[in-house]
Amino acid sequence: MLGVIAALAGSAVASNAEPLWVTYPGLEEKKPVFLHFRREVILDSLAASYPVELSADNRFILYVNGKRVAEGPSRGDLAHWRYEQLDLRPYLHKGKNVVAAEVWNSFTGETPPRAPLAQVSARTGFWLRGDGAASVFETGASWRVSRDRSRTFESPWPHLNTVLGGTYYVAGSSEIVDAAQADWNWNALEETHAEWVNAVAALAPGEAAPWALQSDKLPPMRYTPVSPGEVVRTNLASGTAFPKSSVTIAAHASATLLIDQAKMVSAYPEFVVSGGKGAKITVTYSEALYDKNKKKGDRNAIGDRLVLGVEDTFLPDGAHRVSFRPLWWRTWRYMQLHVETGDQPLTLEGLSLHETGYPFDERGFFKSDDAALNQIWEIGWRTLQINAHETFMDSSYWEQLQYVGDTRIDNYIVYTVAGDPRLPIQAIDAFGHSQGKDGMIQSAYPSSGDNIIPPFGLLWLGMMRDYAQYHPDTDVLKRNLAGARKILDWYAPYVASNGLVGITPKWNYIDWAGEAQQPGNPTHEDRFPSFDAAMKTSCIISLSYLGALNDMAVVEMAAGDPALAAADRQKADAIKNAIHDQCWDADKGLYADSPDRTVFSQHANALAVLYDVAPKDKAAGILRKVTKGHGVDAPEGIIEASYYFSWYIVKAFDHADLDDEYLVLVETWRDLLTLNYTTWPESRGDTRSDTHAWSSHPTADLIGIVAGIRPGALGYSSAVIEPHLGTLKSVDAATPTPHGLVSVSYRLSGQKMLATISVPEGLPARFIWKGRTYPLETGTNQLELLTP
Numbered sequence: 130m131l132g133v134i135a136a137l138a139g140s141a142v143a144s145n146a147e148p149l150w151v152t153y154p155g156l157e158e159k160k161p162v163f164l165h166f167r168r169e170v171i172l173d174s175l176a177a178s179y180p181v182e183l184s185a186d187n188r189f190i191l192y193v194n195g196k197r198v199a200e201g202p203s204r205g206d207l208a209h210w211r212y213e214q215l216d217l218r219p220y221l222h223k224g225k226n227v228v229a230a231e232v233w234n235s236f237t238g239e240t241p242p243r244a245p246l247a248q249v250s251a252r253t254g255f256w257l258r259g260d261g262a263a264s265v266f267e268t269g270a271s272w273r274v275s276r277d278r279s280r281t282f283e284s285p286w287p288h289l290n291t292v293l294g295g296t297y298y299v300a301g302s303s304e305i306v307d308a309a310q311a312d313w314n315w316n317a318l319e320e321t322h323a324e325w326v327n328a329v330a331a332l333a334p335g336e337a338a339p340w341a342l343q344s345d346k347l348p349p350m351r352y353t354p355v356s357p358g359e360v361v362r363t364n365l366a367s368g369t370a371f372p373k374s375s376v377t378i379a380a381h382a383s384a385t386l387l388i389d390q391a392k393m394v395s396a397y398p399e400f401v402v403s404g405g406k407g408a409k410i411t412v413t414y415s416e417a418l419y420d421k422n423k424k425k426g427d428r429n430a431i432g433d434r435l436v437l438g439v440e441d442t443f444l445p446d447g448a449h450r451v452s453f454r455p456l457w458w459r460t461w462r463y464m465q466l467h468v469e470t471g472d473q474p475l476t477l478e479g480l481s482l483h484e485t486g487y488p489f490d491e492r493g494f495f496k497s498d499d500a501a502l503n504q505i506w507e508i509g510w511r512t513l514q515i516n517a518h519e520t521f522m523d524s525s526y527w528e529q530l531q532y533v534g535d536t537r538i539d540n541y542i543v544y545t546v547a548g549d550p551r552l553p554i555q556a557i558d559a560f561g562h563s564q565g566k567d568g569m570i571q572s573a574y575p576s577s578g579d580n581i582i583p584p585f586g587l588l589w590l591g592m593m594r595d596y597a598q599y600h601p602d603t604d605v606l607k608r609n610l611a612g613a614r615k616i617l618d619w620y621a622p623y624v625a626s627n628g629l630v631g632i633t634p635k636w637n638y639i640d641w642a643g644e645a646q647q648p649g650n651p652t653h654e655d656r657f658p659s660f661d662a663a664m665k666t667s668c669i670i671s672l673s674y675l676g677a678l679n680d681m682a683v684v685e686m687a688a689g690d691p692a693l694a695a696a697d698r699q700k701a702d703a704i705k706n707a708i709h710d711q712c713w714d715a716d717k718g719l720y721a722d723s724p725d726r727t728v729f730s731q732h733a734n735a736l737a738v739l740y741d742v743a744p745k746d747k748a749a750g751i752l753r754k755v756t757k758g759h760g761v762d763a764p765e766g767i768i769e770a771s772y773y774f775s776w777y778i779v780k781a782f783d784h785a786d787l788d789d790e791y792l793v794l795v796e797t798w799r800d801l802l803t804l805n806y807t808t809w810p811e812s813r814g815d816t817r818s819d820t821h822a823w824s825s826h827p828t829a830d831l832i833g834i835v836a837g838i839r840p841g842a843l844g845y846s847s848a849v850i851e852p853h854l855g856t857l858k859s860v861d862a863a864t865p866t867p868h869g870l871v872s873v874s875y876r877l878s879g880q881k882m883l884a885t886i887s888v889p890e891g892l893p894a895r896f897i898w899k900g901r902t903y904p905l906e907t908g909t910n911q912l913e914l915l916t917p
Contacts, residue, residue, distance in 0.1 A: 150256045156252075250577070293419075378468050398482055408470040534582075569586050760798075779834075869889025
C-alpha cells in the first residue's frame with residue numbers, strides 16, 4: 130500500500146505538534162499548480178465528533194470518502210487568512226477512510242493575471258488541524274501529495290480583447306483539462322498513480338508562516354443542484370435531446386450546442402463524456418448573445434447571434450464516463466458546447482450544475498398589483514445573489530472584486546431583504562484591513578492589486594453609517610473607528626483656501642458619467658468630476674467630503690466620541706457654506722460641478738439636496754430640473770448619472786420629501802424589462818456587464834419607500850412605516866429587523882385604504898399616512914384610512 134495508514138480506536142488522540150503547512154516537493158514559486166492531497170486512516174470505532182480546521186493557499190476542495198464536503202478558504206489577505214471549520218463525523222465510517230483535497234494556485238503575479246485579482250497568495254500550501262479524535266488527520270509527513278498536470282490555467286483577458294475589442298477582465302482563469310494526464314482515481318480507496326509522494330513542509334525550519342490564520346465567520350457557500358437548461362440552437366440532429374438525454378457526435382465531425390439557462394446563474398458545471406479520444410470540447414460562457422457588430426440587444430433573442438466570452442477546454446482521452454469540471458464556478462446565461470472529434474465518436478452523457486453563492490435567507494419581499502414592479506424587485510434580488518459569495522462582487526463574470534461604492538448598495542439591499550449582517554461586516558472590516566500607512570483605503574478589497582479611489586474612502590464612512598442605522602451591535606464600527614477618522618484626516622490637507630476640496634492624488638472617480646476621470650492617469654480639470662482652473666477645486670468632491678463628515682458624525686454618536694461628532698458637524702457646516710457660495714448658479718437655479726460654473730450634473734445637485742446645501746424650499750425645483758419626469762434620465766445639458774449613482778438621486782428625492790415621485794424614477798428599470806434582462810446591467814446602453822448589483826437598489830427601495838418600512842432611529846431601535854403607493858391598489862411587503870419581521874398589507878378601493886401591519890415585540894413603531902401619524906402596537910394592527 131502506497132498510502133500511509135494510521136490506526137485509531139475512536140478515542141481522542143493528542144497531537145504531538147502543531148499541524149504543518151504542507152506542499153509538493155520542489156515547487157517553484159508563482160507558477161500555476163494543481164495538487165492532490167490525501168490521508169488514509171483506519172478507524173476501528175467512531176468518536177462522537179471529528180472537528181477540523183483547514184485552509185489552503187490559494188484554494189481547496191475537501192473530499193471525505195469520495196464525497197465533496199467543503200471548499201475554501203474564504204478570500205482575505207495574508208494578515209487575515211481564513212480557515213474553514215467542519216465536523217468530519219457524518220462522512221466517516223468504521224474501517225478505512227480517505228480524506229483528500231484538491232489544492233490549486235494560479236497566482237503568478239503577471240499581467241494579465243491568471244488568478245482572480247481578488248485573490249492574494251504567499252505560496253502554495255495546505256493546512257488541516259484536528260481536535261481530539263480528529264487530530265489523526267492533521268497535516269504533516271503522513272499526508273501524501275501528487276501533482277496533477279492535466280490542468281492548464283490561462284487568463285481569458287487576451288481572448289476577450291480579441292473577440293470583443295478592448296475590455297477589462299480579472300475574474301480568474303480559463304482552464305484546459307487534458308484527460309490523458311489526469312488521475313481520475315486520486316481520492317479513491319487506494320492510490321493508483323505513480324506520482325504520489327510524501328508531502329513536505331511548505332515552510333523552512335523556523336520560518337514564520339506568512340498566513341495569519343483566523344476563523345471564517347461566514348457560513349459555507351451554497352452548492353445546490355439546479356436545472357442545466359435547454360438546448361435552443363444546434364447543428365446536431367439529436368442535439369435538442371441534451372442534456373436530458375445523451376447525444377453522440379460521430380468521428381471526424383463537429384457539433385455545436387447552445388444551452389439557454391433562461392436566467393443568469395453562478396454555478397459549477399460538470400460534464401460527463403464517453404469516448405472521443407482526440408476530441409476537443411470548447412465551453413463558452415456568455416451573459417448575453419451578440420449581434421454581428423458585437424452588440425447586445427434583447428437578451429431572449431437567439432437567431433444567429435454570437436456566443437462570446439470566457440472559455441474552458443476539455444480534451445477527452447477515450448475513457449468511459451469521464452467527468453469534466455472547472456475548479457472554480459462560472460457565471461452565464463448562455464453556454465455553448467463546441468465539439469470537434471477525431472478518430473473516435475464522442476458521447477455527451479450529461480450536464481449537471483450546482484449553483485453557488487452566499488446562502489441568504491430571503492425574509493423580506495415585495496408584491497403588488499403591478500407585475501412589472503414585482504419583476505423589478507425579483508431581478509434586483511437575483512442580481513445581488515449572483516454577485517454575493519465570500520465577498521460581495523461588482524460583477525461575478527468580469528472582475529469579482531469587492532468595491533466600496535458597489536458594496537454600500539449591496540449592504541443596503543441585504544439589510545432590507547435578508548437582515549443577515551455577516552457579509553456586510555466582512556466588507557466593512559476588509560476595507561479597514563486595506564488601509565495604507567497614509568490613511569487611505571483600497572477601492573476594492575481583498576485584492577492583489579493597488580487601486581486607490583479616494584472618494585470611495587469617503588463612501589466607506591457612509592457604509593458604516595448605514596450599518597449603524599440598521600443594526601444595534603456596534604462592534605464592527607468600534608474596531609474601525611480609528612481607520613475611519615484617518616480617512617477624514619487624509620482629506621483635510623486638500624481643503625483649499627476657498628473652503629472646497631482640491632485635486633487629490635490617485636483616481637478621483639465618482640461615477641462613469643460624462644467623460645470620466647480614468648484610472649492610472651492624472652486628474653484632468655475638464656473631465657468628470659471637473660475642477661476649476663484657478664483653484665483646482667471641485668464642488669462634487671467637496672459634496673462627497675461633506676457627506677462623509679455628516680456620516681462620521683452619526684458613527685461617532687453611535688459608537689465613538691460625541692465631541693468628535695460635534696467637531697465633524699462643525700467642519701461640515703463650514704464646507705456646506707463654501708459649496709453654496711461658490712457652486713450655486715442663480716441664473717440656472719442649479720449647483721455646478723466646479724466653481725467655474727460651466728458644467729452641471731445630476732450628481733452635484735442630488736448631493737447638494739441630500740446634504741442640505743440646497744435650502745429646503747429649493748430642493749424640489751432643483752431635482753426636477755435635473756430629471757425629465759421619466760425615470761432617472763437627465764435633460765439635455767446635464768451630465769447623467771449611471772444606474773449606480775442614481776441611488777443618490779433617489780436618496781435626494783427621499784430627503785426632499787418627494788417620495789411620491791419614486792414610482793416615476795423607477796420607470797428607468799421598467800424600460801429595461803423590454804430587453805428581457807434577468808439580472809441588472811452595469812451601465813446604460815452598450816453595457817459590458819449584464820450582472821451588476823449596484824443597479825439593484827430598487828429592490829430595497831420598493832420595500833423602504835413604496836411599502837414604506839424603514840428604521841426610525843439608530844440600530845433599528847424603532848420603525849417608521851410611511852407608504853408611497855402612487856396608483857397601486859395592492860401591496861404586500863416585509864423586511865427583517867433585529868427584533869423580527871415587520872410586514873405590511875395595503876388594499877386601496879375607492880376613497881379608502883385598509884392597512885394591516887404586523888410589528889414584532891420590542892420594536893416601537895409608528896405609521897404615517899398623508900402627514901398624519903398613528904402609533905402601532907406589538908402584533909397585528911389594522912387601520913382603515915381615507916385616501917385623498
